[in-house]
Amino acid sequence: MEVTGVSVGPNIRLMQGNEACVEGAIAAGLGFFAGYPITPSTEIAELLAERLPRLGRKFLQMEDEIASMGAVIGASLAGLKSMTATSGPGFSLKQENIGYAAVAEVPCVVVNVQRVGPSTGMPTSPAQGDIMQARWGTHGDHPAVAFTPWSVSETYSLTIKCFNVAEELRTPVILLMDEVVAHMREKVVLPEPGSVRLVDRRRPEAPPGAGYLPYDPGDGDIPPMAAFGDGYRFHVTGLFHDRSGFPTNDPTVAERLLRRVCGKVEKRRKELAMVEARETSGADVIVLAYGSTARPAWRAVRMAREAGLKVGMVRLITLWPFPAGEVAELTHSARAVLVPEMNLGQIAGEVERAIRCRAPVHSLTLVGGELFTPDEIFQAIKGV
Amino acid sequence: MARVQDYLRKSKMPHIWCAGCGHGIVMGALIRAIDRVGLEKDRTVVVSGIGCSSRAPGYMDFDTLHTTHGRALAFATGVKVANPSLNVIVITGDGDAAAIGGNHLIHAARRNIGITTICFDNSIYGMTSGQYSPMTPTGRIATTAPYGNVDQAFDLCELLKGAGATYVARSTTYHVPQTINLIARALEHKGFAFVDVLSQCPTYYGRRNKLGGAIEMMNWFKDNAVPVQKAKQMTREDLRDKVVIGEMYVADEPEYTGHYQMIVDRAQGRGAGR
Numbered sequence: 001m002e003v004t005g006v007s008v009g010p011n012i013r014l015m016q017g018n019e020a021c022v023e024g025a026i027a028a029g030l031g032f033f034a035g036y037p038i039t040p041s042t043e044i045a046e047l048l049a050e051r052l053p054r055l056g057r058k059f060l061q062m063e064d065e066i067a068s069m070g071a072v073i074g075a076s077l078a079g080l081k082s083m084t085a086t087s088g089p090g091f092s093l094k095q096e097n098i099g100y101a102a103v104a105e106v107p108c109v110v111v112n113v114q115r116v117g118p119s120t121g122m123p124t125s126p127a128q129g130d131i132m133q134a135r136w137g138t139h140g141d142h143p144a145v146a147f148t149p150w151s152v153s154e155t156y157s158l159t160i161k162c163f164n165v166a167e168e169l170r171t172p173v174i175l176l177m178d179e180v181v182a183h184m185r186e187k188v189v190l191p192e193p194g195s196v197r198l199v200d201r202r203r204p205e206a207p208p209g210a211g212y213l214p215y216d217p218g219d220g221d222i223p224p225m226a227a228f229g230d231g232y233r234f235h236v237t238g239l240f241h242d243r244s245g246f247p248t249n250d251p252t253v254a255e256r257l258l259r260r261v262c263g264k265v266e267k268r269r270k271e272l273a274m275v276e277a278r279e280t281s282g283a284d285v286i287v288l289a290y291g292s293t294a295r296p297a298w299r300a301v302r303m304a305r306e307a308g309l310k311v312g313m314v315r316l317i318t319l320w321p322f323p324a325g326e327v328a329e330l331t332h333s334a335r336a337v338l339v340p341e342m343n344l345g346q347i348a349g350e351v352e353r354a355i356r357c358r359a360p361v362h363s364l365t366l367v368g369g370e371l372f373t374p375d376e377i378f379q380a381i382k383g384v
Numbered sequence: 385m386a387r388v389q390d391y392l393r394k395s396k397m398p399h400i401w402c403a404g405c406g407h408g409i410v411m412g413a414l415i416r417a418i419d420r421v422g423l424e425k426d427r428t429v430v431v432s433g434i435g436c437s438s439r440a441p442g443y444m445d446f447d448t449l450h451t452t453h454g455r456a457l458a459f460a461t462g463v464k465v466a467n468p469s470l471n472v473i474v475i476t477g478d479g480d481a482a483a484i485g486g487n488h489l490i491h492a493a494r495r496n497i498g499i500t501t502i503c504f505d506n507s508i509y510g511m512t513s514g515q516y517s518p519m520t521p522t523g524r525i526a527t528t529a530p531y532g533n534v535d536q537a538f539d540l541c542e543l544l545k546g547a548g549a550t551y552v553a554r555s556t557t558y559h560v561p562q563t564i565n566l567i568a569r570a571l572e573h574k575g576f577a578f579v580d581v582l583s584q585c586p587t588y589y590g591r592r593n594k595l596g597g598a599i600e601m602m603n604w605f606k607d608n609a610v611p612v613q614k615a616k617q618m619t620r621e622d623l624r625d626k627v628v629i630g631e632m633y634v635a636d637e638p639e640y641t642g643h644y645q646m647i648v649d650r651a652q653g654r655g656a657g658r
Contacts, residue, residue, distance in 0.1 A: 031466070032462065032465065032466050034461075034462060050651075053644075053647050053648045053650075053651035053652070054648075054651040054652055056648055056652065058465050058466065058644070060461070060462075060465055062458065062461070062491075063487050063488065063491035064487060066455060066458065067455070067457075067458035067461070067487070067488055067491070068458075069458075070451065070452070070455040070458030070459045070461075070462065070488075071458050071459065071461050071462035071465070072462060073451075073459055073462060074431075074449070074458070074459035074460060074461065074462025074463040074464075074466065075462035075463065075465065075466035076462075076466075077449065077459075077462075077463060078429075078462065078463045078466035078467040078470070079466065079467065080466045082462070082466075096452055097452055097455065100451070100452050208426070227467075228429045228447040228449075228463060228467070228470060229426065229427060229429070229447065229467055229469070229470050230426075231426040232447070233425065233426065233445055233446055233447055233448075234447060234448075235441070235442055235448045235449075235450070236448070236449045236450065237442070237449075237450035238450065238451065238452055239450065246396065246442060247442070247450075
């Protein structure tokens with residue numbers, strides 16, 4: 001199959017983060033994309049506009065971000081793996097419908113290429129300011145799954161992961177990229193066709209007419225999902241609903257629903273947790289970073305090692321559900337944790353909570369639209 | 385002909401609509417039109433937003449989707465594009481369609497996507513108990529317009545025609561056979577079809593504006609509805625405070641999902657496309 005990017009060998013391409021996201025999505029079986037143009041995510045829509053029709057799949061540019069998210073949910077209910085891509089302000093607009101997808105259990109992938117915010121902010125500059133929006137952007141308690149890549153290659157594999165988790169858990173999954181990862185070009189080694197594990201939503205086993213309850217999880221916690229047009233004639237709503245899918249005001253049923261949709265993610269915290277440890281054994285300072293910030297952070301850690309300091313790095317790939325246990329374990333022997341991030345300390349607070357004040361957490365923040373330099377982080381390491 | 389009950393989820397009765405509400409009449413007309421046209425239950429999806437009207441799909445035995453406020457057409461667009469073989473019907477209210485969902489309404493019309501949209505138009509926000517909507521006439525009383533509504537109402541049919549819908553019609557809950565006919569025509573139409581059905585809300589709109597109960601309000605529809613052919617002979621002044629009913633606009637333009645398939649063919653190097 002044809003793949004975007006400059007070919008530099010068999011199965012090796014030079015590509016951009018946004019291109020890798022497109023290729024990962026196509027490899028994962030993306031059948032429907034709806035979006036609204038916004039910098040710095042636009043290449044995703046532009047490339048999919050070219051690629052999807054050629055594959056017989058669907059691309060739509062909708063009238064706004066809200067409509068894009070709605071269309072993604074509709075297409076997913078009609079049976080297709082669906083995705084949208086946006087950046088900060090667009091992500092804000094999508095939030096109500098992301099909450100809908102969470103409670104109505106509609107699998108979908110939402111890519112947010114972060115830029116500086118709030119509001120229109122700085123459209124072409126990187127930030128990591130949407131960490132908490134990815135967790136708590138929509139109203140009410142709700143599940144959240146979010147991953148963040150630090151390289152172009154990882155963008156490819158994480159995009160596939162997003163689809164697999166969305167389909168398996170019947171929930172929206174968020175890929176939090178940032179402008180640096182989205183726009184830089186790196187080598188990507190593509191997996192052999194057919195070698196990637198792909199997950200499809202579980203379909204009902206009984207044929208239509210046998211009393212299908214679309215929100216009956218059976219013995220597990222994730223109900224099988226029919227598609228519109230399959231003949232099951234079921235109802236979907238954003239209202240709290242019982243196992244039949246119809247609205248309810250019964251407090252017991254309502255609470256059971258919310259606890260199940262949050263619990264199905266919470267229960268898999270460990271299997272969802274992707275945390276990379278580098279030189280952490282025996283380290284007395286841990287630099288904890290994620291996304292493009294982890295790149296200068298890793299350089300700074302090596303500079304510190306060369307200077308004889310016992311420093312290691314923990315890199316978060318999973319942001320939500322927060323891998324608290326893994327973070328606590330990997331920082332166990334450290335006397336201090338340094339958290340550089342391109343926001344005012346959104347993950348630093350989570351880290352503090354995870355390690356329960358066993359060691360001081362130093363928050364190193366940057367919000368002006370530039371990437372940290374390795375030296376800035378190195379100086380901070382020396383200061384803790 | 386099947387009975388209306390055969391299309392209802394009887395276990396969901398009684399419905400939530402107030403005594404005298406016109407929405408049951410519109411839903412009944414929609415069901416009779418579906419039956420007349422012969423849409424298959426298993427190939428039909430009914431989508432709605434939020435509001436009194438938008439509870440209707442819950443009562444109807446199809447695949448049904450109750451979405452966020454104003455967004456029914458956005459969700460429905462996803463359903464229709466994902467599976468163009470489905471019959472997609474949107475039920476919306478005047479607030480849902482013309483206020484919060486106004487953008488989606490004009491853009492769905494612009495695409496001429498094969499979705500039939502029925503507006504249960506009762507000139508008020510009923511579910512939140514009587515605030516003015518984009519269809520509340522100027523001067524009428526609402527909880528948020530206690531001194532009379534300042535805003536001007538849309539002519540939804542003119543709006544939709546201007547936006548690119550290729551089937552546009554209006555009727556009322558008094559004119560039931562005509563409503564069934566118009567909805568049936570809309571369902572058979574290949575592009576974006578819009579039917580505005582005026583429906584009475586005696587509880588919040590009628591009562592506050594001293595328009596009487598359901599019967600008086602339906603009689604008002606009878607006395608003030610002007611067939612579109614007759615309206616063409618009338619002056620703007622004569623038509624003030626009248627309701628023009630009938631088929632407003634029918635055109636034959638490429639339907640979106642069919643046109644999209646031609647784009648796919650072109651992208652795949654098959655056929656010349658359009």
